[in-house]
Structure formats: structure tokens, C-alpha cells
Amino acid sequence: MTPKILSVDDSKMIHMVIGKAFKPFDVQLFYATNGVEGLAVATRENPNLIILDVTMPVMDGVETLTKLKSDPLLKDIPVIMLTAEAGRENVVKIARIGVRDYMIKPFKEEALIEKASRILELQAKGAGAGKAKSIADPATLLVVDDKQAIIQQVQEAVAEYPWTVTGTGQCGEAIDLSARETPDAVLVSLSLPDRAAFNFFQMIRANPKTKSIPVFGMCIKTALDEQNQAQAMGFTGIITKPLDPVDLNYRLTKAMNLDTSPKYFKMDGNLMISRLPHMISDVITSEINSHIKPKTQEMVESGVAKMVIDVTEVTKIDMSTIKIMLSIMQNCADLSIKYRVAGSPEFVAQAKTFAETKDLQIYPSREAAKEGF
């Protein structure tokens, strides 16, 4: 997938300089002129990197960064802070909130690319054609934990994907394993004896082959010292135990920059099937929302004009479900895509209690919705 980069700056000049710097690379750029807009775009687009100015009207960069870091959906997005103020006090302040790197204005385009390429794998335009990875592609996860149960929980959490999970309790062995076959992501327990996880992380980052692999630290929620230290060192993120499979999946796929749309959208003959899962959490809502517009546009561009919205797995309707359905239906209507909805009898009964869906015709199954469509 093409990496997404969000530039948040009130200066059009800076946006243009950033645009020019990344022009030779295969990236998607998004722009916002203040923190409020930036948070909205970040929520919608889930960028892989945010370049954030400090001094802005409406909401400045420090407040924006604080809000990003307190949002479970956005906290792992790496941020490069741009500031005209190189003073130690300023730099320490932004480093404390969890910024990945910073740039002092004025800056050279090459310096920005150098910093961004430490975080993202930048590919020259055209070089990555055909290499886009999705959740349907094989991947390797390396889990370093001395508790076998945790390795097993990770295996179970990602069982629906064609991923290989390799587990070990020893950091030395983990280094050997990652040297033999570079993993796509690493999960390491921060509570391994002798600060082994932190030394392991430094070795991973020091190796040119593994320096850009996402590395997550795992620990219990109350291990704040370990979490702070891992964040300060630049771990991709912290995953707290007990593991939440939905959260784990979401953060791994995002860190590996995988296209997750096949989970929710797939072609079936001349129809697009949009499937909503059994449970719709905030992360799933965010994930589906980020795919709706591109997938419907892709349908129209490839001559597909019909969609079945399959909610047969959904057993309980809430406002998140309604909002996603309405968003899919609105995008279909905007692009003249015909749609039908398929849902279980329980879903139909509950749908009648919501003003937005009470008059919606719901077919009892996906097959019934496809028939004669």
C-alpha cells in the first residue's frame, strides 16, 4: 500500500515544500492547516506519518500532538514535529509528549526525506508497482515472550490471516531468527529479564535489514515505567496485556501498512459485497470508514454498479453500525451505485426501532439479496 503522509501546517509554503520533497516517491499526501483539521484528516485517513508544525492558529502543534497521543486509534502514528524554535526547552517539551523526530525550520528537503525514510519505507515512484501488500498476503510475525501462553494468544488472534507466527522466549534467538528471515513485525515482552527487550530493540534498529520493521512492546497496563521507556526509545507502539485481539489486529495491519479492505469488501461476480463483522468496535469503525470512499470509487471506475451490504453477522445494532451503513449507502447514492442490504431476522427487528433504518428493505440473506439484483 502507498504510505499516507499528513502535513499539518498553516503555511501553504511548507505544504508545497513538503509536496516537492516527496514528489519522487510513491506516497499519498494529505494537508491540513491547523490541529483541528489535522486530527479530522488523521481520523479519516489513518496516515502512516504526520508532519506537524508547532505554531499554528486554532489548535497548535503541541495540543494536537497531545490529543493524538491520547487517542487509542491515532497514538501509534509517528509524528515528525516541525518547529522554527530550536531551543532546548522547546525540543524537550515536544519530545516528552512522544514525538518520533523533529525538524528545525529552515530545513532542506533532503533532510526531511532522510528523517521520513527512517520511519517509512519510501519507494521511488513506479518502483513498488505490484508490491502492494494486503491482509490476504503471507507475512511473518516474530513474538518474543517467555510466556508460551502469550505467543499462543497472538497466534489465535491472527489465525484468520495467512501469517506465520514464530515465537521464542530468548532475545538472542530472536535476533538469529530475524537475521535468517526478516519478519514483517515484531512483538516483544518489555518485562523480559535484564532489560532484554530494550537491548533487543536497539539491535533490531541498528541492523539496516531490520531497522524499519515495526516493533511493539508488550506489557501489563500498569507497567508505566516500561511503557514510557519504550516510547522514548521509539518502539512502534505498546500493546497491553491481556491482549485484545481486535486491537492487536488493527495495530499490526496498520504498522505493516497492509490493505485491510478485503476483510470488509470483496467482489462476487459483478457485485461488490460489503460485509460488516459481528462486533463493531471503534477500531473497526475507523477501519471500515477509511475504505468506504476508495472502494466505492474503485467500483465505479471498474464498471461495477451494484453492492450488497451484508450485515447478517451483526446481531446487535448500535449507532456505530447505523453510521457505517448510512455512510456506505450515502457513498453508493453519490456515485449512483445500487445497493441492497442483507440482515438476520434479529437485525431486521432492531432496525425497525431506528429512525434511520426503519423503512429500509432488508433481505434475509446475502443470497436472497443477490437474487434478481
Added chain:
Amino acid sequence: MHDITLFVRGAVREVFSTMASIDITCDEDYPEIANPPFTADGVVGSVSVTGKLNGVVYLVFPPHLARKVCDSILGDDPSRSNQEENDVIGEFTNMVTGNLKSKMADKGFNCKLSIPTVLRGNPISIDVAEGNLSLSNQFKVDGTQDVISTLVFAKLDE
């Protein structure tokens, strides 16, 4: 020579060279002490500073130089709006003042900056209401007759 003058000189040269690839040379004969009111003609970027250094930093560009700087960053565009030029001049002033702020903070004079504003006019009279510092610099753009002026009208809380 006042430290602020030295800091501003370094910052202006660095911003022009890094962002616009324009080399400029400070006119050493230009009087360091300004004698307000200062009369400008063209485009003036300003950023206010509050704290242990209180005042305003101005960057003064003749109109054609503002356009040239803008073109060197954004590319040539004969139909370029004043708004785009204002954005570039504002950002340049912000970078110069940010740089000055950092250097002053290292000397114990912490302060905060406003977002930049840009004035246009012919003439613009810039005066100082209160302050113990009125510092000016002039820079020549290498290979041309163009000049850029800077003004710092401020009060230092010593």
C-alpha cells in the same frame, strides 16, 4: 554590536539560503541603531514576541523581491496571488523570529511568538511605542541591487 543583531543576521542568511537558495550579504555599513519611524515600501512580515523580550520583528521586502523569493520556492507563476506571497513572507519572518527566540532563550530571555502577519503598502510607516531596542539590518541579494531590511523594535527585560 548587540547580540540580537548578530542572531538576526545569522538567521536571515540561513533562511534565505536554505529555503530559497538565495545568498545574501549583510551590509556592514548600514547603521545598526534604527531611528524610528522606519518607512518601508513593499511587503512587510512581522512576528510579535512576548516575555523577557517584548516587541516585534519585521522583515521588509521590496515588492519584486517578495515575488522572486516566492517564485524560487513555489515555482514561477505569473498569476500568483498576493495571498501566496504573504504566506511565504510570513513563514520567512516566523523562521527568523523562531531562530532568534531560540538563541535568546539560551541566554535566559524566554519568550513566546505570535503567528506572523503581513502588511503591504507604499509607504508603510513603522514606529515604536515603547522600548529600549531599535535595531536594524540591511542585506544585499548577491549579484543584484535588491535589499532586504530587518527591524527589531523591542524591550529587553534585563
